[in-house]
Amino acid sequence: MSYNNSKEHLLKEGVIKKCAVDHKAIRNLLKRAYVDLKTAERNYGLDEECAYTYAYNALLRTGLALILSHGFRPDVKNKHLTVIKFATDVLGNEFKQLIRAYDIMRKKRHKFIYEPAIPCSAQEAKNAMKIAQEFVDKVFQKISAEDPQHKLKF
Numbered sequence: 001m002s003y004n005n006s007k008e009h010l011l012k013e014g015v016i017k018k019c020a021v022d023h024k025a026i027r028n029l030l031k032r033a034y035v036d037l038k039t040a041e042r043n044y045g046l047d048e049e050c051a052y053t054y055a056y057n058a059l060l061r062t063g064l065a066l067i068l069s070h071g072f073r074p075d076v077k078n079k080h081l082t083v084i085k086f087a088t089d090v091l092g093n094e095f096k097q098l099i100r101a102y103d104i105m106r107k108k109r110h111k112f113i114y115e116p117a118i119p120c121s122a123q124e125a126k127n128a129m130k131i132a133q134e135f136v137d138k139v140f141q142k143i144s145a146e147d148p149q150h151k152l153k154f
Contacts, residue, residue: 006089007072015082016072026143029065033058033136040129048125049112055125055132056109059102062136063087069143080106087139095138101131 010016040054063083067074070090074082084103091099105128111118 007070007086010082010085010089011072015075015078016067016086017075018071019068019073021071021147022068023147026065026068029061029068030136030140030143033061033065036061037129037133037136040125040132044125044129045122048122049120051125052105052120052128053109053112055128056105058132058136059105062139063102065143066090066139069147080110091139091142095135098131098135098138101127102135105131 007016011018036054036058040051040058043054044051060080060083063086064074067083067086070086072086074086084099084106087095087102088099108118108120108124112120
């Protein structure tokens with residue numbers, strides 16, 4: 001995974017746009033990410049692909065909240081990859097392994113959509129849920145710490 005990730009580069013490419021920080025949207029995205037994690041857990045053992053997909057959705061929503069918290073929004077085109085590029089830039093080395101795992105999940109989820117015969121094992125779903133939980137929790141803490149005036153309670 002090697003991307004030219006700087007916010008300036010992403011702005012120049014036109015894949016992110018400046019916007020006002022929307023605290024309500026950030027809160028709603030993070031709240032929904034936690035709901036997605038619970039939904040993934042409920043589906044684990046019944047439908048691993050569904051559990052994996054909900055874990056991925058939690059990652060995506062959290063990444064979108066991160067972008068909004070910095071006063072940007074992603075363009076419609078390549079939104080999933082843009083979230084990963086932006087997260088790589090803002091979160092840095094501390095999150096390197098998590099973002100790498102997130103990118104792998106993005107590619108696997110893409111295969112589920114466009115190549116429906118691709119299986120998802122119980123272990124893959126379990127790993128996806130673990131990665132998503134860690135990412136959501138860490139980014140939630142980071143966003144909360146960067147803007148303590150807007151408590152993210154839900």
